[in-house]
Amino acid sequence: NAGVTQTPKFRVLKTGQSMTLLCAQDMNHEYMYWYRQDPGMGLRLIHYSVGEGTTAKGEVPDGYNVSRLKKQNFLLGLESAAPSQTSVYFCASSSPLLPAGTQYFGPGTRLLVL
């Protein structure tokens, strides 16, 4: 049982390049989330999904797109990376069967945009 995994662990992009971050969970959780964490800041919600085929915007969705084609996977896409998107990205999952605040986080993806 790997929990929540993220790929890649680290990536360097040039401004304007695109990339996709992959999140996978093996806990059969319905809900999945993408957060970003900047130095000295808490985590801010980018997008989330309450089930396969559904997504919704969080606090800071601009510049990102997501897809949830399979229950176990949640993809975060950057179509045209900007230096302001340099951050650590965390994926999380949860289940309505658990207490509402119980989210399981992945190890993070460090993204540097030059």
Add this chain to the structure above:
Amino acid sequence: GESVGLHLPTLSVQEGDNSIINCAYSNSASDYFIWYKQESGKGPQFIIDIRSNMDKRQGQRVTVLLNKTVKHLSLQIAATQPGDSAVYFCAENLNSGYALNFGKGTSLLVTP
């Protein structure tokens, strides 16, 4: 905007002492709060939660206190150990379980 915040960015305690990490919130409608621990290079990990109909909740070596009158909650760690060194975040639950609003975090350093 920021509605959940912590009083101190860093806290240093000696091994064996008790630690208290504070958090203030501004949304009086918030009814559920959670504490997370984040070790260096890792994702946050759930520690303990509390609902607004409670004043206190205890776990293993941790206690969360909630004061709704002044919109304040605290995390108490008993007999702090080196393994407790981490950044601690308080968070409030939004939208009936779909999202968490995190504070900025307090870095706890445990010294021998």
